[in-house]
Amino acid sequence: MKRIVGALRSPVTRWVFLGVALAIAVYAVWANWADLVLAAEELSPLTIAGATVASFVYVWLTLLSWRRILTDLGSHLPLGAATSLFGVSQIGKYIPGGVWNIVAAAELGADRQIPRRRSVTAMTVAVLVSIASGAAVGCVAFALAPAEVLGVWRWALWGAPLLMVLLVPAVMNRVIAWIFRLTRREPLEHPLTARGLTASVGWAVASWLVAGLQVWLLATGLGLPMSGQTLALAVGGYALAWVVGFLVVFVPAGAGAREAVLLLVLGGSLGSGAVLMVVLASRALLTVVDLTLAGVGIALERHHKRGRVELTDRPTTLG
Template structure:
């Protein structure tokens, strides 16, 4: 298995991550060195412009979250006080279950591209790597997963392809689950703050759904992956992607949305009791997670996911201040779940390394 080129560092010694889509990788899967193509490099003004856009977007998102919370603070604080610790604990457990299902979807797809992974090997790669989503941009989670995947015997390119495909399948499954509630979403957009942005976000779900369904067709998906492998300067797939990994990964994504819906319902059941609230929770989380994936400048869709979830909850009958407060609680619990799941996976991985290490040589 290719170890790849030496990781570059800057003068301060900090590792500079490679762009997973860069065609300048000089190592083929077989280990043979190939000549990199001539490139002109990114122009300094373009790099500065991209950085400026990211900074402005981060400032705008932060301002939106703070301003909305302050504006509704009396109702928001009342909603916080009405939440019980048992509900928060159960909601946190449901968030962990959602992350676990996402890891299983990733494991099923990557296993079909390279070789099957044991759960104890797949969990650290996906769960620890997922922490990279809290950094602005699209590549950080993939970079970490690619490096961790290489350590368990999966090539960087196939880790990246598997992660990207599962992200696409997850978005498509979310759009499918959102489709029956398009009318509710538009009602929420009309009743929510910032109606123009809300309506635009809901229209995105309507427009993207058919494209997502078409791209899940295995022959077309195989062709798209083959094109991506060419961009990565990697050999073509050993075998085409079949219906089995697509359906298995999609099923695990659906399980993840069900768990995420239960997570939301445990927070909003005072407003949406019974099965109606559970179905509404799945709808709210499917809308929020699927569309916020495209807001690449926001760490883990921060701000966008909360706004979209609030739109869905408002459409279901939850007042806007309460809906906004509950989305903030949901974000906090999911962040705790991400860190906890990654920490447990890292601890288990470290324990395995220690137990598998050879005994010290006696002097």
């Protein structure tokens, strides 16, 4: 890992890394282009617009959740800088391995005087918050889903109380400390505060609700009944699908695993063809959002570096 981090400190390696990640993300959209076009023909422009907006809001709320953890650890970033760092680093998740976005965040953060250890810790804790909150939201949402659809997912209801306990600051701090000891990493510089962690969890929970809304908009556009219960099904299905996809680290951004869970969840309410279009359209929209945010991040990063160069080159006058 040290050799990898050392290599990423080279500007050439960074651009190669970014290029590979972007190429994989673009390929993910291209590979599903035919299905996406078919879905677009079936869906109304208003539905597509609503799902696109929901996709952007979902990613933005995820950014705010991570930013709050970073602030709690001692490094506050303005929104522009946070967008730049988060947007570019998240493209790393399209490279199989599950850690590249964290490594990229550490290197980009170092350019903004954020200690690498703190960047890695913030991204790691943000991921733990996403996993715990996503699983908890999924379990609670399934409790509100239609009884005939719940079926084999009824077991998930039992996990809700335990997962919600994990989001309590005192418990989360103990879990983080245990994980860091297990992985032989230095402990947190100081425990996460109740206020900071609660805010981060709040943003994360909101992100799952919006992500489920995106899936629900696409699904209802293809025949899923519009009701509070089907919305709960979409929220719970996407949250649990993301958690499963994240844990399958050998595929980029949970590709395949996430779709498989959504197919199982929605399969009882929609035809298989419609469900396939929903999951592919959802994935494609989120990939487009990631690419857009990465583009914005690259532009902001270049502006930041150009500003630093101009400030360094500016002649100093005396008296």
